[in-house]
Amino acid sequence: MSSTERPEIVSTREGRGRAELVLEIGRALLRLGAPAYRLEDTMKVVAQRLGLQGQFYCTPTAFIAALGRGSRQRSFMARVDESEIHLAKLSRIHDVIEALSRGIMSPVAAIREVREIMEAPAVYPLLIRLLAPALFSASIAILFGGGVIELGVAFLLGFFTGGLGLLMSGSANLARLYPALAGFLSALICGSAVFIWPEFSVYLALIAGLIVLMPGLGLTLATRELASGHLVAGSSRMAGAVVALVIVGFGVALGSQLSQLMTGPWPQEISLALPAWTHWLAILSAAIGFTVLFNAEPGKLGWIMLAGILAVEVGGRVSDWLNPGLGALVGALLVGLLGNLYARYRNRPAVVIQVPGIMLMVPGSLSFRGLSSLMEQDAMGGVQIGFTVALVAAGLSTGLILASALLPPSRSL
Incomplete structure (x- = not known):
């Protein structure tokens, strides 16, 4: 036959x-x-x-x-x-x-x-899963240049948003409401902190506290899907990320307007500066937060921290010296090479290192700032930030694609 x-x-x-x-x-x-x-x-x-x-x-x-x-x-x-x-x-x-x-x-x-x-249970206990977004938010507050008060408020907001997310995850209807409600309540809580600490950057603390809701990773994955020829997948993921951003932004706008009716305009001065060594503590905290948030095995913490150092120290410095897009490309290239090297010699998926590594470079906070500028009728500022978001997402996607071309991973993931 x-x-x-x-x-x-x-x-x-x-x-x-x-x-x-x-x-x-x-x-x-x-x-x-x-x-x-x-x-x-x-x-x-x-x-x-x-x-x-x-x-x-x-x-x-x-x-x-x-x-x-x-x-x-x-x-x-x-x-x-x-x-x-x-x-x-x-x-x-x-x-x-x-x-x-x-x-x-x-x-x-x-x-x-x-x-x-x-069907396996969660890798980490409930308390650790509650603390992970708080650690991540606190580390972002430090990396954004925040002071002592911004750090504390961001930690509390991260703990609150993480707990609210776990509480509402049991119902599909409540889960759909979660981003807007978290943005609204976080803005109210952050604004209310002005009564206790009159001088701190409310906006910085709020962005850091809501960082787990920012769709920066979704924007980056969508850009790479489009660059890889998966047009429908990339377009739908991009649309989902934009809608998620708008929903969070709507909640924040509503909460901030209500809060400022009681407190007046939010202060923007940075509080008492943190010592320089806290920069490294922030990278460690972010690595711990990523390990838990992405349900990675505890033994991968060292690799994830190394990826975070490459992203922040190399990618961040190139961004400061040249431009954000090139910094994102260099950072993603190094993180991608590290992940592919890990996949080759440890026979594990490269994404275990790459996804947490690029999280410190994804344009989530930038996209939120752009949306806020548009809501405040600052069209030029919003468009400029939007262009930077696109540049960073393209740089991250290009860096990861280039890393796979230079050092292909041994596994498809």
Whole structure:
């Protein structure tokens, strides 16, 4: 029987099991926040290793998989309502893929293992997950040049937004309301702090406190998806990031206007300056915060901190010397090379290092400042900041693409 006449493998019982495994891995990666270019590449690799011919089309919330040849091809679609970056689960799923490729795990066992991975409990206890956004916000306040009061207020706001997010995550309707409500209440709380500390930069503390809600990573991933030719995925992710930013901005605008009716115009003077050594403490705090927020394994903290140092010290200095876009490119290139080197020699996914590393460079706070300028009818300032946001996002995407070209990772993630 010729190759064109033999039965398609997807139509057999064994083939259906292999197809189910491809779909199960795809659903898992989609829920774990994998961008379209990584998701499609990984599913192609899995299908090839299972002896299946497949074509895949992915968006941020769904994917279509066509498995088989010619007229015997079968199409499948999967959709997820929400996704969360979970680096520990991503790493474990790629261990499953490695075991499949070596033939030491059957498709049935692999499906069972993937489902167990996705149902596994949180890596960190509740208190640690509450403190992580607070640490991240405090570190951003320091890196933005804030003083003692800005640091304290940002820490409290980060703790509040993290707790509110965990509290509202149990209901789909409440979760949709969360960004606007968090922005509104954070603005009220931050403005009320003026009654206790009359002289501190309310705006800086507010941005740092809300940094976990800023869609900087979404803007960066969308730019890279567009640059990689995934136009629908990139456009939809970009639209989602912009809408998320507008929703948070609306809540902040409402809360700030209400707050300033009671306090008057917010002060902008920086409070008592922090010593220089706190800069390094901020990088360590940010690395700890990223490790928890992205559910990375505790043993990866050293690598994540090294990526943060490259991003802040090298990328940040190039931004100061030349321009933000070039600084983002250099920082992302170094973080990308570090992640790919880690993937090659530790046989782990590169994203475990790259995602936390670029978080200190993503244009989340810049995009919020641009939106605030537009809301204050400063069109020129808003457009200028918007251009800088686009420049930084393009620089980050280009740096990561260049890193993959210079030193390709050993894994698709």
